[in-house]
């Protein structure tokens with residue numbers, strides 16, 4: 377499989393306090409990845425490093441073989457942040473206007489093409505029927521889908537999502553994972569940061585566990601392997617998965 381991201385001997389410290397210590401792993405084309413780990417284990421820090429928001433203390437991150445410091449990779453990645461689903465009620469724009477505006481800033485398309493592309497990305501997140509609604513009048517789960525549509529406007533090769541199911545109800549969560557699965561089938565590589573181990577593990581096909589400053593990649597979602605690894609990270613004898 378072709379690597380999209382190659383992380384090599386990556387370490388990171390905040391003001392001398394080490395959070396990530398000499399980790400190496402790849403994100404391959406077509407991966408549907410979950411990054412899991414306890415609170416404070418460094419999930420968001422690693423995500424910020426991959427997004428180029430933070431700079432490694434040492435080591436390298438490469439996008440398609442080129443150091444991200446020098447690469448124009450940001451045009452090729454989609455990012456949905458943790459606090460994405462929070463538009464104010466009075467925000468004066470419809471769903472369609474928000475996507476149109478985003479697309480205009482990225483692509484050089486005719487008006488007709490812009491509308492077509494807007495409808496295409498809204499269809500991908502099951503939001504076409506809400507296109508004329510004011511964004512502030514949507515539920516948190518629906519707003520989240522608009523943010524995913526915004527991220528898809530770039531035609532990203534990889535989509536990063538930080539804790540995407542926090543604050544969404546069971547039905548929205550199911551819908552969210554259906555959308556992710558469809559996008560992954562269409563070829564989008566997906567990387568989800570989540571503390572909701574039981575839910576996310578049933579959906580993805582690779583798991584990265586972060587803890588004690590290290591990362592362990594599970595190339596399948598074999599519960600027993602992951603569970604043993606999580607026990608060593610959390611140091612507790614607890615059940616992580618609901619197997620019903």
Ligand SMILES: Nc1ncnc2c1ncn2[C@@H]1O[C@H](COP(=O)(O)OP(=O)(O)OP(=O)(O)O)[C@@H](O)[C@H]1O
Nearest residue numbers: 390391395413414415416417418419420421422571
């Ligand atoms: N800006 C910062 N300055 C100093 N320390 C920080 C900063 N941001 C995070 N940290 C520390 O780095 C460690 C990792 O934090 P991080 O937010 O990456 O963890 P996380 O796994 O995403 O946690 P959570 O699940 O609670 O969101 C924590 O000990 C945290 O206190």
